[in-house]
Amino acid sequence: MENRAALISYLPVGYPTVEASIEAMVATAGGGVDVVEIGVPYSDPGMDGPTIQQAVDVAVRAGVGMRDVLRAVEGVAESGAVPVVMSYWNPIERYGVDRFARDLAAAGGAGAITPDLIPDEASEWIAAADRADLDRVFLVAPSSTDVRLAMTASACRGFVYAASTMGVTGARAEVSSVAPALVARVRAISGLPVAVGLGVSTGAQAAEVAGYADAVIVGSAFVRALLDGRDPAAGARAVQSLAAELAVGVRQRS
């Protein structure tokens, strides 16, 4: 592995359609993304800002479900990028926790990120992920106490997701100034890689974050590129060129 930060893209399954969303995910991989966060559409995405809500709403209304998500996992795995699922808890619970873990592993998924599941409530998921040999990624936030930071990091496998700001997803003009301190706090107590998300949208911002984190997560900017695309093919081209710009960014490390 080169000595650089990894690049992680997020896109929800089912926007604008299941097929087109999988093509867009594969396009981000083609543009240089290392890991694709495959979003499970959810009706009540409490951590997401307007951009992701808008796309996810379309997918929810179309009835996109876990079967479609697993197809996306397979598609991303074939492209060579690492597929990781991102899901609010209720869709996983409804599908069946063990069944989800087994099916995700069988589809080639590396693990799952659970934004509204804290380790305090996660014993069933942790056990299921262990049985299926999956990574489980929990979030830490600037407001996390030292005790919670240590507890959360030790419950993670794969990497730790550092939410860079107190807030919801969405592109921001400036990347948070509290993120470096949060990453340093995680580094002090954990050997796992630390990925930083929330707010990154440009190559320059990616370079900045790559300067102190092990991975850079970009979500809303990819979704925005898809939303603005004239048609799915244009959307896929736009996400691919954004991925390429960001991939240059993570190699620069400002």
Add this chain to the structure above:
Amino acid sequence: MSAPSRTDNGVDAGNGVEVPGRFGPYGGRYVPEALVAALDELDEAYRSARADLGFREALWALQRDYSGRPTPVTEAKRLSQYAGGARILLKREDLNHTGSHKINNVLGQSLLTQRIGKSRVIAETGAGQHGVATATAAALMGLSCTVYMGEEDTRRQALNVARMRLLGAEVIPVTTGSRTLKDAINEAFRDWVTNVETTNYVFGTVAGPHPFPTMVRDFQRVIGDEAREQVLERFGRLPDAVVACVGGGSNAIGIFTAFLGDDEVRLLGLEAGGDGIETGRHAATLTSGLPGVLHGARSYLLQDENGQTIESHSISAGLDYPGVGPEHAYLRDTARASYLPVTDAEAMKAFELLSRTEGIIPAIESAHALAGALVLGRELGPDALILVNLSGRGDKDVATASEYFDLAEQTEAERDLAERAPEEQ
């Protein structure tokens, strides 16, 4: 009735629940990590406030001198004939300042906001009653206030939007998702996570992540504590049944809690049956939902096979919610309380009946409880004593009701017209 005992109760509500925030398998905290610190702060502040005599006295003084507690129990004598002769007792939460039980909880949480040194409160609202109560307490205590309300609800409860704005609150219509209460709650959580340094979230019901279900219950249990004493004093015995409507469940828990240990007292919650359970257009979560996670807690919810929340439907904005508080899920599973649906039509009939027999226009939410009490009365007979939580008054619903009843009358007139001379219209 002495002040301190009103809010002085443990986490254990007498139902064997011991883990803070857990009601059997329900409750808990399913939230982004970013909110955990704020929830912990609130939980600690609440525990210390509850143990603080000064806080309890300040709260009781507000409830008495500002809100008008204790609220009376009124016997609905003329209504009784429609309830098989059973005696119907109304706990008059409609007489609270701002017109519903919501103020009980809001005064407590607003005092807590001051105690933790925050200057801004946010709230979600469906019918607007919780929003109005929060805007009122914010005005009283000099806090700035933002209320999230589904765009659809801002239309059906326009009067309450105007009231909140008069009180100095900012009302933000929520245009995402189903544009009702559930989406307003999502927006309020998003605001909270972004502005948590200055802002406290005054949650309006016994749902949501810990400590809300416990804390809101404790602030609402004054309803049942008072009513139990009042009924014992006046009638020399406990009621046979205690009846309340259930949206998120705060007025129901508020009146049930004092009776949880009285095994002979039946507890009945009425959910919004909307157009009827069989139509799928309803908000009867405990009747036809499944366990799962919504808005930070495990409880029953209306959900589809993918775990997506199903949009609820009710003529009553305050009951139009696809989730329910976790303690109700527990009371349902343990059969300590039972829950039944009441359709829009049944509720509106009870609404009209109470208005005409007792001169009390109830909130449409509370009319669901009345409809349930009428059926139960016919079942229990003339010796029965049924205590109903009249959770709010119907001023906010006058537009909805006049539309509802006028429509019924106009349909016939219109049909006549249409038959006679369609071309003249």
